[in-house]
Amino acid sequence: MSLDEKTTETAQEALDNLIAGVIQFREDIYPEQRELFNKLAHEQTPRAMFITCADSRILPELITQSSPGDLFVTRNVGNIVPPYGIMNGGVSTAIEFAVMALGVHHIIVCGHSDCGAMKAVLNPASLDGMPTVRSWLRHAEVARTVVEENCGCADHNTLGVLTEENVLAQLDHLRTHPSVAARLASGQLFIHGWVYNIGTSEIRAYDASKGEFRLIGDGPLPMATPKSRYV
Ligand SMILES: [Zn+2]
Known part of the structure; x- marks a missing residue:
């Protein structure tokens, strides 16, 4: 079609x-795939937690070529992770369950190109009549401020830079969750910041050591995880 x-x-x-x-x-x-579904009928051991936008064009399993049972997925408008204690809603609950009950070793926060939520952050007037969305997107306010104060980017680049900064802001928020902080400190958990380009299929990942996003598959995998302290 x-x-x-x-x-x-x-x-x-x-x-x-x-x-x-x-x-x-x-x-x-x-x-x-009856055998796989029978195996999955009573247990899950996902290899990663995947936090991304609710946008219909993102299929986490497709873009990572994963199967049922591989990804523990949480989605919302703008791939937001509210800081711990501010709002113990669905995202915080999913994070705690993934880390403590499922023992995932990786959490990926994945933003994307042409994100309506990021466009709304740049144009708050578009949210008139949508008070819930406006309230939710305040968790991206930090990214907008970082861009506004630091990025001398041309208008056509602002959305892309904001999308990257939003992923980094949500990684910062992720680290405020006690379960995440504890397992990062002991080297049992790794966090990743990705941006998926819908039109090209490319995914760029944040390299904390270099302070930049780089294409996955082009050299060593860019890592966003801070250094552990209790290994
Ligand atoms: Zn989006």
Whole structure:
């Protein structure tokens, strides 16, 4: 289906397509992977926690070529991680569960190109009539201020720089969570800041030692994790 055809999809067609997918999954896809789903029926041991935007164009399993059971995913508008203690909602709960109960060794915060949330941070007037979104995006305010005060970037670059700074701000917030801080200190947990480009498929990761984002697969993997102290 082309994008044009999809944008003219009626409400009924949208539902019909979803239901057709449900049936296709059950009748065609599931039988091919029955062994995997039977194994997953009673336990999960994900290899990473993946925190990303709710944007429909991001498929964490697709862009990392992961299978069911591989990623513990939390999504929200703007891939935000509220600082610990401010709002013990879904994101904080998912982080604590992933680290303490599942023992994940990696947490990835992944922003993306053309992010509507980041555009709204740059243009707060667009949030008139959306008080909940406005309130949620205050957790990205720090990134906007960092860009405003430091980046002499041309207008067309501002969104990209803000998107990167927002990922770094959320990594900072992530480190305020006690479960995360404790396991970072002991070297049992690694955190990663990524930005996914929808149009090119490229993912750039933050290199804390160099203070820059670099393409994954181009040299050593850029690492955002601070040095551990209790190994
Ligand atoms: Zn987004």
